[in-house]
Amino acid sequence: MNVPFGNMQVHYQAYKAQIDEAVARVLASGYYILGPELDKFEAEFAQFVGAKYVVGCASGTEAIYLALAAEDIGPGDEVLVVAHTAVPTISAISMTGATPVFVDIKASTYVMRETELESKITARTKMIVPVHIYGHMAEMEAIMKIAAKHKIKVMEDVAQATGATYRGAVAGSIGDYGAFSFYPSKNLGAFGDGGAVSTNSEEKFKKLKMLRNYGQSKRYYHDTLGINSRLDEIQCAILSAQLPYVHQWNEQRRQIAARYTEGLKDLVVTPVEVSGFKHVYHLYVIQTPDRDELQAYLLERGVQCLIHYPIPAHRQQAYQFLGYGEGSLPTTEHIVNRILSLPMFPEMTSEQVDQVIDGIKAFYAERGVTEGHVQTATSVFADGQTV
Ligand SMILES: Cc1ncc(COP(=O)(O)O)c(C=O)c1O
Known part of the structure; x- marks a missing residue:
């Protein structure tokens, strides 16, 4: 018998009825981008995370990018992050023009070593990005304290930790932002690329919605620079069908x-x-x-x-x-x-x-x-x- 590392075919067969129904519903609806399935999934996922708002986007990489952009982080700014992560965490920081500054990890859980953070903070540091690597969260309490003391924002990279908790708080609900990936093999996976940002700030929620949609506040009114990073209706329907599991x-x-x-x-x-x-x-x-x-x-x-x-x-x-x-x-x-x-x-x-x-x-x-x-x-x- 072979034991594959993962098996998406077995997963699809096990949930075929729900997934097929979700896809067929969207195909028949005539809405494929920024429609009712997105609103529904964002509301459901916000509730799952325990955050006030969720903004769907095209990938985990862009979730990280969008949260950095929501803070106007760019050239000359520094972002504290671990090097022991999927490289997209770092690519997203580089996409803004900011400089990733690496902090070492703990040998036990492989997450950011929070005791090393303060020695790396400078006047340019704008954000700390702890990665909840493999599904175990970083020491968020200590990290939030350090961030508050230095007036720095925190984004949790939750790509590998959907549903993980720390003293009862769900990953993505503690930092200023949580960045999620719905890459197919993740703990909640789409059938294609997908991602989301969680936040408790209404102001940042509004900004994130503009940033993912060419910077538009309403159609053809571009209030800010932005990109195209949207979570399409088919993926949203599939994600909603799977979220209860x-x-x-x-x-x-x-x-x-x-x-x-x-x-x-x-x-x-x-x-x-x-x-x-x-x-x-x-x-x-x-x-x-x-x-x-x-x-x-x-x-x-x-x-x-x-x-x-x-x-x-x-x-x-x-x-x-x-x-x-x-x-x-x-x-x-x-x-x-x-x-x-x-x-x-x-x-x-x-x-x-x-x-x-x-x-x-x-x-x-x-x-x-x-x-x-x-x-x-x-x-x-x-x-x-x-x-
Ligand atoms: C820790 C981490 N951050 C970010 C990403 C990027 O997510 P995506 O592949 O959806 O862009 C991944 C996934 O590969 C990841 O594991």
Whole structure:
């Protein structure tokens, strides 16, 4: 049996009736852009997030861009962000002309190390962008305090964490903005590209609606510069049809994660869920010094694993101009050669989960390791920090 990393076909077959109905309804309606399905989905998603407003847009990348543009962030401004993220987080900052300033991550949850933030704040810093990577939220309370002290805005990158919570608050409801991606494999995915920005500010909500639609306040009246970044009616109808299932899917992800952790905790470093946080396991990422051999071994046995991400943003060719040399973000660089994302999607069967666990156990058994290996895999740094 093969265990793919994800499986959108299985997902579609499981929800075919609802999705087909949604698509057919829109096709028959004659409204394809900025119609009633968008209004409906934005209202439903705002309620899901616990934010006052949601503005749909064309992708997660543009959600980030639009929120930065809503704050008039541009050349000469600095945005604090992590390099351990999907590069689009950084591309969106660059699209505004602002400079991404990288902050290192924590070795436990891989999110922004908030204790390092203040040392990077300058008179030019306009926004902090914590990324809720893999489905575990950043330390929003501490980040919001620092931001308030320095009068800086905060945007949560929620692309990988739809439905995650921190002390009961849903991801995207705490910062000044939340940026969501509905890329198909996300915890709530469209059948194409899609994204959204959440905010509690009525003023910014109005501005975001203009920015995504050529800067128009009403048809042919352009009050501000803007782009074309709209969430189309078909995607909205599909997203509305799926939204009621997101909590259930996140629960299924959590159950798969619990089984992985139980089976693997003595062999590799398994994900951490800090008390008070709800991890939604967009990705289940282990750490091991034997990463490349393990990935190849599993692939030979039909188990597809991926690496998120093999090169951090500051070491990408496109960002060499920022001048971050090797060793400039020690934790980010340390984990990059050790992380491995195991197959994770809500429709995974019990047998598939077992096959992944058994494959990893077999790999270590062949090397005479049955337990204790995790000690050598645990991230301990020269400065003694482990989190
Ligand atoms: C953390 C993060 N930020 C931003 C994005 C960009 O989202 P999109 O692919 O919808 O543009 C993604 C998705 O790839 C992501 O994982």
